[in-house]
Amino acid sequence: MLERSTKIESPGVLKAGNPNKSLASWQGRKTEIAQIQQWLTDKNTFLIGIEGIGGTGKSMLATKIYDEIADFPKRFWADVSNGAGFSDLARQVLSEFGFPVPEQETQLVEALVGCLRSGQFLLIIDNLESLLQPDRQWGSLFYGDFFQAWVEDGGNSKVIVTTRERPELKGFEWLTLKGLQVDEGVALLTVLGIRGDLTQFVELVDGHPLLLRLVADLLKEEYSQDPDLSRLADLGLGNLRQLLTDSQVVGIHHRKNVGMVLVLDASFNRLNELQKALLLNISVYRGAVDSAAAVAMLPGSSAPEIEEELRNLVKRSLLVDKLNGKRRFDFQPLILAYVRYQAGDQSEAHQKAIDYYRSIAKQPPWKTKDDVKEYLEIFDHFYQLQDYNSAFDSIRICNDFLTLRGYYVDKVELYGQLVSKWEEIGARENRNYQAALIFLGNAYDSLGQYQRAIEFYQQSLEISREIGDRNGEGKSLNNLGNAYNSLGQYQRAIEFFQQSLEISREIGDRNGEGASLGNLGNAYNSLGQYQRAIEFHQQSLEIKRDIGDRNGEGASLGNLGNAYNSLGQYQRAIEFLQQSLEIFKEIGDRNGEGASLISLGNAYNSLGQYQRAIEFLQQSLEISKEIGDRNGEGASLGNLGNAYNSLGQYQRAIEF
Structure with missing residues (x-):
């Protein structure tokens, strides 16, 4: 290990x-x-x-x-x-x-x-x-x-x-990097206050710095009045030389690690029961922890008691003390590997860590990835427990946030792990597996890796067909259409949207039908067939109104506005976009509100009403910043630049 x-x-x-x-x-x-x-x-x-x-x-x-x-x-x-x-x-x-x-x-x-x-x-x-x-x-x-x-x-x-x-x-x-030179190792032990045959010992352990420090700290803690190397025999390390020079231990790396294990064993065995329990339990965490996280592992102990023992473990070099505003404690990687090996099954500790992170997890709204770090840790602990469904649930909570903030690579790694495990254990009928495939595809799509996205959408489609999930089949076809649309293969995209539309009508899924019609409208819009696009968006709008989907209604109105804008019918476009904006405001969809404001700004820019355009774009910028939508923020800034460019204020335009 x-x-x-x-x-x-x-x-x-x-x-x-x-x-x-x-x-x-x-x-x-x-x-x-x-x-x-x-x-x-x-x-x-x-x-x-x-x-x-x-x-x-x-x-x-x-x-x-x-x-x-x-x-x-x-x-x-x-x-x-x-x-x-x-x-x-x-x-x-x-x-x-x-x-x-x-x-x-x-x-x-x-x-x-x-x-x-x-x-x-x-x-x-x-x-x-x-x-x-x-x-x-x-x-x-x-x-x-x-x-x-x-x-x-x-x-x-x-x-x-x-x-x-x-x-x-x-x-x-x-x-x-190898061990310290003999004179350097002797100087280190001398500075640390160790006496005895220093040269011989440094040669024995090849000047390994961590090993020298562990031995020094062990001697000082156990024999503060006389920290002499001769005392190692009293600590059960009398046969250290014999073991390190044994002909069966071949290679310097192995020798150093044999020495490390022997010294760590001696250090660990000299700890009191609370110190041992503390080390074994906090080793389940990733990264530095404060005393509150340590107390969560041993609820029967008081915070001052835990803090004192953590500092005692620092004195033995079994933990590292980090002071950066708040005192935190961390493991050196080698020692972490040893302690986790000693701990064995850490199921109970993982569950305690999950409970702790749940108790301190921040509620939305979130602004930075640091605000959702507890959910990432909860995911990891469930993953270590092989409870992949709970791991999926923990990350789904902040899925939309990670998307908004542009953390697509994190999504690829998180959902990618789950997909690999579910694939390995053959969980094809697990709905979470299908959802993870779609989320993984969406993340690759957002990264512009459309071909990779298509692979996962295709897997999702195959599973849906295999288990007879017509609803899932329709969604997968829609996603495939969106990926091909992004690739500029509009005709191929239209074929997938058409198949999705047929399935939605067949199973009576009015929501899916509306989504497919809207996607068909977007594809025809990309082809420059604006009149055809308007027909599909109009049908989508009627369905969304019919089923009372206010969010979908707002999106359809926005799409219609964009299509009329492309046709040069700016006043008509503004009417639809204004309706879209009102709906998003009414239902509190800040993301949709920001998108409508951008489209309105662009329409007024096309009309030559640059000051009016700037007002809308400024509002959209404020919303994007407020909800942490970096993509929307970038779009608003770019369009503000275009508006100021149209006004002839080039320096201002360049800034945006």
Whole structure:
């Protein structure tokens, strides 16, 4: 377990800002620092990798570089050990460095590369192995594209990564980090207050920094008056030398990990029962936790008692203390692997974590991904429990929000995991499986990967036909039509919409019938057959009114308005769009309201009433910002630019 890199399966929230690691007892590494400094000044080196087994101090070396290397006025630290998606990383880096954040996820790679090319920035990505699959391929979309693009384009900025495993990617300068030199290891133990035959011990453990620190902290905690290496025998580590030099233990990596397990066993066995329970239970969490999260795992203990024990575990180097506004506690990855192994079945702890996150989950409205992080954690815990239906339910709560905010890659990873598992266990009749296929298709569609979207819509269609679900079949056909419409294959799209329409009429699904007619109208509108489009939108409108679907009625009126706008009948278009706007206001559909305001703005712009157009577009911009619709916000800004351009206010137009 210690030697294996752990891929975080579901996306988490990025841990970013600064390294938050203490360099108080830093020793040596002069050769390694000199090598990295050379690469940092080399104009042909853009990407630097620090590789090594767990506990060799990769993150600490990167922290030293981050804190002390000059010539980089702006720098950013990103810890991706929690499975952070590329979108989170790119958005935060762009914001931190003062660059605009594009509304489309697919534009983020280009935007980040452009940002790094424009100045002299330092970007450090810590714990990269969390993003790699067992075959060393990327488990998260866009990371590979970014590194490839950065290697090809380069610039004055530098990107440094730390990892236990190299990705399959050319263009890196690699530093393989080993243990400390003997004199450096002796200096570290001396600074930590340890006595005895230091040279012999450092040689024995190959100068492994984490192992040296664990031994030092164990001795100081147990024998504060006399922390001498000779005391290791009293702690059950008398045979450490014999075990580490055993001929059956082959290879330096294995030796270090054997030593690590022996020392961790000794440390763990010396803990009191509360400390053991605390470690075992909080290891179920992803990322740093505060004392409240720890108390939720052991409800019988008081908060001050838990806080004190957490700090005691920090003294033993079994936890890391992070002070960034609020005190939080985290595991070093190697120690986390050990503790989870000790914990065994963590079903009960996962359930407690779910209950805790439910108790603190924020209610809508949400503005940032951070506002829904509890739901992402609940998803992960249900997923670990193999309760895939509950995992699906937990993420469906914030599905619309993730769509509105443009977190399509997160949706791909979340629904993709569920689809893979349901496929594996043969849950074809599970309605959630079908829904997940559609959500996955929708996410790929939003990313512009229409061919991939079609694959999942096709699977959904096949399952619906197999189990005789005519309603699901109609929806799948509609989705396929929308994807082909996006590809510009309007005739193919029309065929799917027509089939969907026939099924809806056959089973008496008036809502589905209205949706199919509306989609047919959109397809004919794309073909420039505006009169034909109007006929379909008119039929759709009648059905929506007939069944009392006010939202659908508003959408049909909006589509009619857009079609008349395309015909140049602006006054007629405005009448329909005004009705659409009133309905959306009445039912409180802020998204629809914003869309109607944009269309009205465009119609008035076409009429030459630019000031009136600006008023509508300004209102739509305010709504988009309020509901967190980044896509709508971008559209409003672009159209405001067009209106000011028409007014001849070019500088203002450029700003928008």
